[in-house]
Amino acid sequence: MPLDYPTDPFSAVTHAAPYDYYRRLADGPPLRFDASLDCWLATGAAGVHAVLAHPACHVRPLGLAVPHNLAGTPCGAIFAELVRMNEGERHAVPKQVLAHALGQVDLARLHARTLHLAQEPLPGSAAGLNDALFELPLFAMADLLGFAPAQWPALAAWTRDFVACLSPLSNGAQLAGAQAATEALLQRFTVLLQDEEALPGSLLHDVVAGARQAGWHASGGVLANLVGLLSQTCDATAGLLGNAVVALRVQPELSTQLSAAPELWPAMLREVGRHDPSIHNTRRYTAQDVEFNGVLVPQGQMIVVVLASAVHAELGFGHGRHVCPGQSIAHAIATACLQAWAGALERLPLAWTYLPSLNARIPVFSPGEMK
Template sequence: MSPRYRLRWLLEQGSPRYALRLNARRGDPFARLVGSRAGLRDPYPYIEQIRERGRMYRGPIGWATADYELSRAILRDNRFGVFGMNGFELPAVAKRRIAAAPLPPNPVEAPSMLQLDPPEHTRMRKSVSAAFTPRAIGRLRDRVESVTVELLEALPSDGSADLIANFAGQVPIAIIAEMLGFPQESRPQFLEWGDAASPLLDIGISWKAWRIAAESMMQMDGYLDRHIAQLRAQPGEDILSSLVSAGNLDDNELKATASLLMGAGFETTVNLIGNGVVQLLAHPEQLARLHKEPELWPQAVEEVLRFDAPVQTTARIALCDTEIDGNKMHKGAVVVLSLAGANRDPKMFENPDRFDITRANAKDHLTFSSGIHTCLGASLARMEAIHALRSLFDRFPDLSLAQTPERRQLFTLHGYSRMPVNLGHRATAVV
């Protein structure tokens, strides 16, 4: 890539990367959470160190909190807006240098609705919300069930598999690809692009990771140009065809929306399924109860979402001078919200470090955010995970880990890259 892209990385990611490393050596818990391998493997000890600093404390990037009440309040407060890497207050010359190295439409920059505040966010979200109504999700149930059966039948007969590559990653990509009108043969390519681009949700990523992500997005951009042109000529019954036909979004908005739905529709669910497998295998008494009381599966998935959140953090930026919990913030101040920390706040959840599928208020977690940016596909992710996990353990009741699963080396998206398992006895039917 040209030198101007390396300069953009340095301004957006390189400078925070160096600041985080310096502060990690000084013992700052947020910097250690983001910048250490130990923090990526097991973030919760560092999150508790953040909590020990108080309800909100000033870190190397901005303010940080693991407090449930504060996090929920900020997510719902119109004095705060969404924050991306280009939200830092930079000199005008730095902004010009960033603009000189543009990236194609993607999930982490406007016009992605993830990075928009009202009224633009309202317009973009309204354009796709019909695809995620309870009725629309209900219509997808049969397809989720059939895809799950197909994948379980296709698992190797020798009894060993990588559960991420062969199952957890395949369920959500099949559904969201169909919803967007992508052909089946394109799924492996989108998995590759999504895996490459996911580090962009983190802060302080390396030049190599940023370059690979940018190159992948450029390749995806070309694919989406061709796909949208094809849908204009031959529209289908998918979401993207409807958006193209409606004509309410321009091409950049269409591509940003498509890439966001693809990424969000995949990343949360693959991590949710993988994390669910590990937690249930680590708590066999609770898995045994699910076999006896399958009506508890929805509650179990909520507890996985709370206990080992597949999306660990988000951030907001103050849109005006304001005060939160006695802390005065100037316009432009950044607040990092540890969703995973909020989900384990002892003031909200009794014995928060205990995994309990019968927890009465598990659904109060903040994994899907709150307020106007609540995850549009939350109901779909829940439905996919409930059916995938229940069907997996019904079909393979003796499932066990063959090796220690490998964590993804990401801060925001919390899940596994590999999960070698022994499938054990294959039951004859999926309940």
Template sequence: MKHDPHDPVQAATAVDPYPYYARLRTERPWYFDERLSSWVAASADLVERALQHPDLLVRPPGQPVPPALQGTAAGAVFGRLARMNEGVPHAAARRALRTVLAAWQPAEARRLAAEQASAVWAARSADDAQALYRVPLLVMAQLLGVPDGDCPRVARQVEAFVACLSPLSGTAQLEAAQAAAAELSGCFDRGLGDWAPPQDPGLAREVFAANLVGLLSQTCDATAGLIGNTALALGRDATLCAEVQAGRQPLDGVVAEVARHDPSIQNTRRYAGRAVRLGAGVEMAAGEAVLVLLAAANRDPALHAQPERFDARRRQVGHDGFGSGRHRCPGSDLAAAMTCGAMAVLVQQPDRLCSAAAGFGKRPVYRPSVNARIPLLTL
């Protein structure tokens, strides 16, 4: 069952990509992958340099929106997202997101996640794998002030919208994403929820609305993967689960170590806006792409002693799966809080966790993705 992926993109959803990442760090920390037509950065040092470099951009020069989305409602949202912009547009949208996030307390997000997890997992539908998405999306909708009756509908629309962010989506998925983008943008632009645009002359109302949609869509994959991979870590280690249940091991440490050891977002991309030099013999021409292997950097021995060992008491330094630099995920603390809330419910049902992990081990399948590691886990 365990075999090397064909390339670093396939590694994101491989059964065990970490030996492959280790070989890349040792043998080819920087190389050009012909299959991907992209450079690849695998060591912690080169990953950090790539993420921090001012001339490595989040979109290809001259292509702010993917061709398949140009002229569509989803493309309009995509082009306004902080995570897909640089310079002044990025800064204004980022300030707006910081304003929103600063108003939320992690303890409140954790409490809401526990409530939603209790309700969702008590239902035990045949669609249990979707609970990984549903819990954080419902919490985020609540935090945004979406009326309770509208939260499930908003969550469904976000699940449809995220299809436009993946190159693996087909025509039907993209069409559903267009409809979802139009509805979500309209809802937030009309004032669905308690949030109004911050008083920022550099921020248009439609940009603020788009970034609320973006906040929800980022939650969809990143937090779903963190919840799923944390559930697997606890379900595979009965001793650790018992320590958490008894209060001897804080959940925060477990979640932080999962974010390092088995992150939900395994890689990200950057594009050279001009010729770039990251170090001796490490150069890119203008327009070239680099696949930045966050998951490989997380286990670099240059950052961590015994990096392959899962240690919930590890002092976290360096990469943690949420990126670095000006495009580091602004909701990392929120994602961790929601994961802790959901896990606080599940550790009280250790047999359920162990059963889910055992069932997943017999047929490990991750949701198709080019960068996210989200187990199709029935809890």
């Protein structure tokens, strides 16, 4: 086994070549206790499906709706409302409203708008590409929500600062930045909500109208989940785009095929999502004793659900009640960006490593040698 073989599912996320390690995990038992990590691992399609579908496997530990370091802060107030972080009633109705509103988005229009935005300017350097991976998806979402173009750069920067509060790797300065960014985001959304009547057809309008219809009245909850749409877009879509750029670099023949047949871009992205996904794991906590095929997981345990060990089962967007409602939108945005950038990227010498993360695989590019 090579010396730098991944040692656990967290170091695998940013490893140069982790997929042999994931295959071995998938060949083992679907559910096992890992004594060195002091938690359970759910692996392979069977383990991942079983845990994500189980009603007693919750997204937060019992009695800890908000992590200790965020309790009583602006980030904590948002965190407490996110559909991603809730179960039961606080999840089901808001999730239905968000999924319905996201389902109304005109994907052809989104693709055309993003294609246009992604062309000016084209990424002309590794640093420009690193920024564009995050900015373009966030600009496209801000546009969908109904924000004016002059607001997009600040919204994108605040969203990147906000998501730092969701990572256990963030330091004190990043957490402080996340709090300031949260207040700025809430303020911008509050102003936009007051203008809501002026924005028929926007995603913001559809979410608010859907919330009213469904009897979801907690305005703080709606606001928090609007911020959540930006934060959920941020890392995951940057990772999909970045990993697609890596695939084009490693397999140059793909670029030739795709420029001859651009209708193949969506299929190419689906393959990237299967073979080099952006979200490698997620976590669940047992709300009671749970039995899976004879294996008993006691109440109060953490299960790391290793999505990347089940990639061939197309689990990159999750499964069950928390499945991602943004898949089509992410693909429309990523297809447009790559179509716009492909020519410029071919001329750009690139090397890459990965941003530090325990769950998201996002390349960070630097000037490299032309292969």
